[in-house]
Amino acid sequence: MRIGIIGAGPSGLAQLRAFESAQRAGVNIPEIVCFEKQSNWGGMWNYTWRTGLDEFGEPVHGSMYRYLWSNGPKECLEFSDYTFDEHFGRPISSYPPREVLFDYIQGRIEKSNARDYIRFNTAARWVSFDEDTQQFTVVLDDRANDRTYTEVFDYLVVASGHFSVPNMPHFKGIETFTGTVKHAHDFRGAEPYEGRDLLLIGSSYSAEDIGVQCHKHGTKSVTMSYRSAPMGFDWPEGMEEKPLVTPFEGDKAFFSDGTSKRFDDVILCTGYQHNFPFLPSEYRLDNNNCLYPDRLYKGVVFNEQPRLIYLGMQDQYFTFNMFDAQAWFARDVMMGTIELPEKAERDKDIAKWLAKQDAIATPDDDVDFQTEYIRELVDRTDYPDFDLEKVAELFKEWLRDKEEDILRYRDKNFTSVITGTKAEPHHTKWLDELDDSMERYLATADELAAKKKKAS
Ligand code: FAD
Numbered sequence: 001m002r003i004g005i006i007g008a009g010p011s012g013l014a015q016l017r018a019f020e021s022a023q024r025a026g027v028n029i030p031e032i033v034c035f036e037k038q039s040n041w042g043g044m045w046n047y048t049w050r051t052g053l054d055e056f057g058e059p060v061h062g063s064m065y066r067y068l069w070s071n072g073p074k075e076c077l078e079f080s081d082y083t084f085d086e087h088f089g090r091p092i093s094s095y096p097p098r099e100v101l102f103d104y105i106q107g108r109i110e111k112s113n114a115r116d117y118i119r120f121n122t123a124a125r126w127v128s129f130d131e132d133t134q135q136f137t138v139v140l141d142d143r144a145n146d147r148t149y150t151e152v153f154d155y156l157v158v159a160s161g162h163f164s165v166p167n168m169p170h171f172k173g174i175e176t177f178t179g180t181v182k183h184a185h186d187f188r189g190a191e192p193y194e195g196r197d198l199l200l201i202g203s204s205y206s207a208e209d210i211g212v213q214c215h216k217h218g219t220k221s222v223t224m225s226y227r228s229a230p231m232g233f234d235w236p237e238g239m240e241e242k243p244l245v246t247p248f249e250g251d252k253a254f255f256s257d258g259t260s261k262r263f264d265d266v267i268l269c270t271g272y273q274h275n276f277p278f279l280p281s282e283y284r285l286d287n288n289n290c291l292y293p294d295r296l297y298k299g300v301v302f303n304e305q306p307r308l309i310y311l312g313m314q315d316q317y318f319t320f321n322m323f324d325a326q327a328w329f330a331r332d333v334m335m336g337t338i339e340l341p342e343k344a345e346r347d348k349d350i351a352k353w354l355a356k357q358d359a360i361a362t363p364d365d366d367v368d369f370q371t372e373y374i375r376e377l378v379d380r381t382d383y384p385d386f387d388l389e390k391v392a393e394l395f396k397e398w399l400r401d402k403e404e405d406i407l408r409y410r411d412k413n414f415t416s417v418i419t420g421t422k423a424e425p426h427h428t429k430w431l432d433e434l435d436d437s438m439e440r441y442l443a444t445a446d447e448l449a450a451k452k453k454k455a456s
């Protein structure tokens with residue numbers, strides 16, 4: 001049996017790790033090939049300075065930016081088979097910056113021979129399925145060697161992420177706006193906005209985090225314009241929320257409450273598309289960013305073609321540990337140790353989850369929903385069990401912390417449900433910390449003091 005994986009971000013790496021763990025337990029695993037269009041693994045966490053097109057003319061995948069600190073407690077995403085203690089050898093704070101989390105993701109995978117399975121700089125271009133052989137043919141493009149070739153697989157795992165292709169709605173008059181306009185996907189750091197008046201459109205994680213970062217790094221004013229509802233945090237002076245822009249006119253935006261303001265720059269924080277240009281339309285997921293994408297049995301198996309697996313396609317409270325739970329489940333489906341029920345049964349199961357999703361009313365309900373979903377997966381595999389329900393409580397605490405103080409919630413610290421280790425407060429308050437490098441993050445207060453003394 002041959003298994004193809006598209007993408008070596010956290011989800012694709014989780015799939016490799018799931019197979020590796022079976023192999024370590026003495027199970028014969030299938031032949032696996034993972035294709036990654038970037039030159040390294042880590043997906044979003046593999047920071048790129050590029051925007052637009054990459055060195056090969058491929059659309060740049062990365063949407064992460066400098067000074068990105070974890071937007072949820074690390075205790076809520078900890079791998080249950082590779083803890084933060086194991087990786088760092090000592091407690092660290094609950095909200096590490098991007099580079100530190102990237103290091104953690106790499107730490108687990110570097111302990112295996114996963115790299116041998118991955119073909120980097122290789123983009124999946126097109127997938128077809130042969131009903132007679134029940135196999136996929138994947139057309140691949142090795143960009144570094146300028147070579148196109150095909151491979152045949154019995155199962156295909158799509159782990160290509162869904163926070164990369166911008167949703168770019170048109171706003172009336174935006175073509176007349178005289179300042180800069182970009183999507184959050186192309187934001188790489190706050191510096192260009194220092195001393196300027198910035199408008200962000202959207203009211204979710206990107207608007208919140210880019211807004212707060214720009215405020216921290218010296219943007220003169222940050223205005224966030226919402227379509228459905230404001231985020232409603234207690235914003236500091238210099239940050240405010242407005243209803244939707246009705247028209248733009250020159251350098252001005254007019255809002256639906258009758259007010260207007262002049263801006264230097266606009267960033268569209270309007271989310272991302274689920275976009276699979278390498279799949280024929282009948283195999284593409286076409287949902288928006290939600291907790292339970294339709295047509296996926298247990299959130300992973302494509303119901304109309306169960307040899308096609310999707311990982312990480314949900315909106316995400318849980319991240320790395322959810323991808324693990326999905327990857328372990330998918331592995332067992334592919335290896336036949338989890339038997340899939342008939343389609344009618346699967347339809348019913350999907351309908352059950354969609355109805356539950358419809359009943360969600362609050363962010364706490366979101367957390368409970370995703371917890372229950374992951375619980376079901378973890379219970380069916382040998383992924384090391386962990387106190388998921390306790391993690392749900394941490395998420396709810398995190399939601400309260402943000403309500404209490406959107407600029408200081410990252411100074412809070414949590415206890416790992418896996419090791420019982422209490423996170424160590426970071427040596428510098430988040431609002432005062434302008435350097436997000438791993439070197440500075442991991443330095444102790446004593447080391448920093450010694451360095452400062454030496455420099456003076
Ligand atoms: P990705 O990380 O997107 O990886 C997908 C991989 O597939 C990429 O490497 C890509 O190059 C590859 N690929 C795509 N198409 C092809 C193709 N055709 N052929 C070959 N390879 C392909 N999560 C958190 O837990 N904490 C955070 O603080 C956090 N902050 C975030 C901030 C931003 C701005 C964004 C956009 C996301 C953030 N996330 C955060 C969520 C993040 O997306 C997940 O943590 C995680 O990266 C998802 O993993 P993935 O493997 O599913 O997708």
Ligand code: NA7
Nearest residue numbers: 163169202203204205206207227228269270271272289316
């Ligand atoms: P999200 O969470 O999918 O949110 C998208 C936001 O964009 C949301 O507030 C939408 O408003 C808004 N949106 C979408 N279309 C429009 C239009 N046409 N007009 C106005 N506003 C619109 O994406 P994010 O980028 O914030 O977060 C994605 C991930 O990145 C997240 O997991 C983080 O970890 C980082 P709505 O509420 O639907 O009215």
